[in-house]
Amino acid sequence: MSALILFITVFGALLIGFPVAFTLGGVSMILGLINFGPELFNLMPLRIWGGITNFVLVAVPLFVYMGVMLEKSGIAEEMLETMALLFGKIRGGMGISVILVGAMLAAATGIVGATVVTMGLLSLPTMVKRGYNIPLSCGIICAAGTLGQIIPPSVALVIIASVFNLSIGDIYLGAFIPGFLLVGLYLLYVIIIAIFKGEQVPAMPEEDLAKFRSDKMFRRIFFAFLLPMALIVAVLGSIFAGIASPTESAAVGAFGATLLALAKRSLNYKKAMAVMYDTMNLTAMVFTLLIGATAFGLVFRGMQGDTIILEFIEKTNMNPTTFLILVNAIIFIAGFFIDYIEISFIVLPIVGPIFQSMGLDLLWIGVLIGLNFQTSFLTPPFGFSLFYLQSVAPKEVTINHIYRGIVPFIVLQVIAIGIVIYYPQLALWLPKVLSK
Structure with missing residues (x-):
């Protein structure tokens, strides 16, 4: 009963609007003190210290830092403009370019908000001007902007790995094929629209393309693609090849992003301070949530909450597959109301030991949950990508357009989750091959 009261109180406070980190920590400390007395304070500092000192x-x-630097320096902007012109000759070319740039920015940054805002500012007005269907344009930008949740080096995957005690290198390898499976589904959808409803995704005018070809095209391609691609290869390649740990490769990425900004001559004192401020702000948010979640996990387990859930599953004769689908359904629904970081620190510590007791591979589960986290940014009413796009959208684009446009892409994400559930080797094959 105490564990149930804790869980209901936390979710109730979150729905009312209390800050997540302080709700998790505060409610847990109060109910923990009532149930366990002052002895709780002997154990809590050690658990928190162990979490925040995790290398x-x-x-x-x-x-x-790497993602914010690429966004502030304008490199992400150049990638998008150049790709749009390269694919502009074909119907749906701009939509295809937005998805591909979203994948590239995901592999270079993993920062969803910056990607959606950048692509919304640059692409949406142009897509509307060129006669693109407005809901479709909104859906493409929001969906492409959230690819940083599943394509390495995703911060979400780092958090999942830390909660499930997995190797970051392994979960990055595991997410690689499912991540680009999702990209493929997005591209296929746009291509089908281009074939059957070409008027919704027209090609760019020839005069714009001619100007691009005559205006230092190869120099733009070099700075917009080859250099960022070299950074992506350096970061992911060093992890996949076993040359560097994910933490070391993250340092390579941060240093490389700084060098790219310097080479582009777009880094000054003001931008450097803005990059460091945003990095500090986002990092502080993650670690404050980690502290609150550590308190919640300690008290919830102390109240035998995980044991109660396991006993409930055993009494209902729920098989592992049914439990897996149930957990993914809960995460999907929770994503309508709360962020992936909150879901990570509330739900995953509870279900992780249960998955292990059922003999399921936590690496596969982690990749599935990473895919599921995509939807938390896209599902109304609190999908953050939807709000990011609305904040920079032209006046003629309404929230209704955005909501309508995102529905097909949510369906595609659910299809991708189903495929990876049915074919676990999509997540397990690459780590198994490259770890030999």
Whole structure:
């Protein structure tokens, strides 16, 4: 009963609007003190210290820094403009370019908000001007902007790995194929629209393309693609090849992003301070949530909450597959109301030991949950990507357009989750091959 009261109180406070980190920590400390007395304070500091000194989590501020640096320096902007012109000759070319740039930015940054805002500012007005269907344009930008949740080096995957005690390198390898499976589904959808409803995704005018070809095209391609691609290869290649740990490769990425900004001559004192401020702000948010979640996990387990859930599953004769689908359904629904970081620190510590007791591979589960986290940014009413896009959208684009446009992409994400559930080797094959 105490564990149930704790769980209901936390979710009730979150729905009312209390800050997540302080709700998790505050409610847990109060109910823990009532149930266990002052002895709780002997154990809590050790658990919190053990969490925040986890070397794996050093990768979080470094990857955040890399993403913010690429966004502030304008490199992300150039990638998008150049790709749009390269694919502009074909119907749906701009939509395809937005998805591909979203994948590239995901592999270079992993920062969802910056990606959606950048692509919304640059692409949406142009897509509307060129006669693209407005809901479809909104859906493409929001969906492409959230690819940083599943394509390495994703911060979400780092958090999942830390909660499940997995190797970051392994979960990055595991997420690689499912991540690009999702990209493939997005591209296929846009291509089908281009074939059957071409008027919704027209090609760009020839005069714009001619100007691009005559205006230092190869120089733009070099700075917009080859250099960022070299950074992506350096970061992910060093992890996959076993040359560097994910934390070390994150440092390579942060340093490389700084060099790219310097080479582009777009880094000054003001931008450097803005990058460091945003990095500090995002990192502080993650670690404050970690402290609150550590308190919640300790008290919840102390109240035998995980044991109660396991006993309930055993009494209902729920098989592992049914439990897996149930957990993914809960995460999907929770994503309508709360962020993936909160879900990570509330739900995953509870279900992780249960998955292990059922003999399921936590690496596969972690990749599935990473895919599921995509939807938390896209599902109304609190999908953050939807709000990011609305904040920079032209006046003629309404929230209704955005909501309508995102529905097909949510369906595609659910299909991707189903495929990975049915074919676990999509997540397990690459780590198994490259770890030999």
